[in-house]
Amino acid sequence: MYQRYLADPASVDPAWHDFFADYRPNAGQAGPDGGGAGDSTVTGAGGSAATAEQPAPARPAKADATPARSGTPTPEATATTRPKPDGRASAGAKPSASPKTTTAAKTTAATPKSADASKAAETTKTAETPKAGATTKGTGAPKGTGTSKAAAAPDGAAAAGPQTTPLRGVAARIVQNMDASLAVPTATSVRAIPAKLLVDNRIVINNHLARGRGGKVSFTHLIGWALIKALAEHPEMNNSFAEVDGRPALVRPEHVNLGIAIDLAKPDGSRTLVVPSIKAGEQMDFRQFWQAYEDIVRRARRNELTMEDYGGTTISLTNPGGIGTVHSQPRLMVGQGTIIGVGAMEYPAPYQGMSEETLAELAVSKIITLTSTYDHRIIQGAQSGEFLKTIHELVLGGHGFYDQIFTSLRIPYEPVRWMRDVAVSSEGQINKTARVIEIVHAYRVRGHLMADT
Incomplete structure (x- = not known):
């Protein structure tokens, strides 16, 4: 042509x-x-x-x-x-x-x-x-x-090249922290925890709050509080590593300063990760911890955090499960001993296609995957595994975990308890129906006894 x-x-x-x-x-x-x-x-x-x-x-x-x-x-x-x-x-x-x-x-x-x-x-x-x-x-x-x-290129055609933008402020600080974290030798423990009891007790808590003072308790609030309670039994997970006069040393902090990873979305579509900390969490009850958590998040959204909010963090909690991540292995910052990652609350993959009726019949629960990434110079794998085991027990109601939460929030009910399902054979179906009728009758005439007066 x-x-x-x-x-x-x-x-x-x-x-x-x-x-x-x-x-x-x-x-x-x-x-x-x-x-x-x-x-x-x-x-x-x-x-x-x-x-x-x-x-x-x-x-x-x-x-x-x-x-x-x-x-x-x-x-x-x-x-x-x-x-x-x-x-x-x-x-x-x-x-x-x-x-x-x-x-x-x-x-x-x-x-x-x-x-x-x-x-x-x-x-x-x-x-x-x-x-x-x-x-x-x-x-x-x-x-x-x-x-x-x-x-040669045609007249007027400008060569399109990559655009370079210098990182400043918080973004530059994140780069420095990530580079420094490469010097920390870490290992990770993983544990899956049933979430059924966590879901049911959260429903009871939020229904009560909706009828009273308002507000909502999230799963991260409950898991963060379980983390702090577990540190009472495993304080070594709150330690950190340091070098004094060129020699390795173990640092035992005075308080539990829990860092909360908060993802901030900017109007231009970019995202920034900030990790302020809740100071002296071990001295609080759940209500105080909940209010401190909400205050930290509120000030982070308004860009009102100070350097004091970032300093002194001893252990961190990150929740990528909020966007569907099942399992993450976060970076551990210098000056901390442990960071806990919370995965998504989902049914196990083989059961996600089942109907709700089948899931209930098979007693299949949603699960949460927790990861504990720790400094292997001062914390060993057995200590990290026992730490996650204690969190597992707390989430299932052990050690009076939900009783303390209900007391601090002044909820006048008994928390839902963890119990194994009772399997009933076909021969016992008639007996089961009679027991269900008895339960309905007892609830109608004695339902007020659920209140803790």
């Missing part, structure tokens, strides 16, 4: 005229005579053939090259290298199909009257590419653009 455009622009659809106006085909294709890159023939304004050369290693001329019978190239060569409307010769035109035509054009550009045609051709090929606008020796015609010009 481009060759037809050069011969007669009217023969090509007008929609292609703007495209072909500045089109430069790839030069350097081997011609039928075996010519290498840079051997493209162009026709100047005077009708003489000129050669666009590229620097190439010298090579002997072909012995069978025959001089042209006339000083004018064949019509076919002229048609394929017709000058552009702006007066410049077209570079990198498609080589002609006839070896004789190409050989003739090269011989014409190399002064055929000379007896030493082979030497002239060799000199021409080893010469450097002249700048645009230079004339070819022996022809007087303006030299066309060569391969280098054809490979």
Whole structure:
């Protein structure tokens, strides 16, 4: 189509005229005579053939090259290298199909009257590419653009490159902390915990709060409180590593300062992670811990945190399960001994396609996956595993966990207890129905006894 455009622009659809106006085909294709890159023939304004050369290693001329019978190239060569409307010769035109035509054009550009045609051709090929606008020796015609010009980017096309934005403020500080965390040798323990009791007791708590002072308790509140209570039995998980006078040392903090990882979304779509801490969590009851947690999150959303909120963190809690992450292995910061990761609360993958009725019949519970990433220089795997085991027991109501929460929030009910399901065979179905009727009757006439007066 481009060759037809050069011969007669009217023969090509007008929609292609703007495209072909500045089109430069790839030069350097081997011609039928075996010519290498840079051997493209162009026709100047005077009708003489000129050669666009590229620097190439010298090579002997072909012995069978025959001089042209006339000083004018064949019509076919002229048609394929017709000058552009702006007066410049077209570079990198498609080589002609006839070896004789190409050989003739090269011989014409190399002064055929000379007896030493082979030497002239060799000199021409080893010469450097002249700048645009230079004339070819022996022809007087303006030299066309060569391969280098054809490979250049089109006029007005700016090269799109990667954009670099310096990190400042909190983002730069995160980079420093992450780089420093690479020096901490860590290991990770993983434990899956049934979430059924956590879900049911949270429903009771939030229903009571909705009828009174308001507010909501999240799963992270409950797990964070279980973490603090578990540290009472495993204080070694709150320790950290340090070097004193060049020697390794164990640091035992005075309080439990629980760091809370908070993901902040900015209006431009970027996200920032901040980790302020709740100070002296072991001295609080659940109600005080809940209020301190909400205050930290509220001030983080308003960008009102101070350096005091970030300092002194001894152990951290991160909850990627809020966005569906099942299992994470977070980075442990320098100056801390442990970071706990909370996974998503989901049914195990093999059961997620079952109906609610089947799940209830099979007593399949949602689970939470907890990870404990610890500094292996001061904490061993057995200590981390026992720590997660204690959290597991607390979440299932052990050690009076929910009783303490209900007392601190002044909820006048007994918490839901963890019990194993009772399997009933087909022979006991009638007996089961009678027991259900008894339970309904007892609830109707003695339901007020659920209240703890």
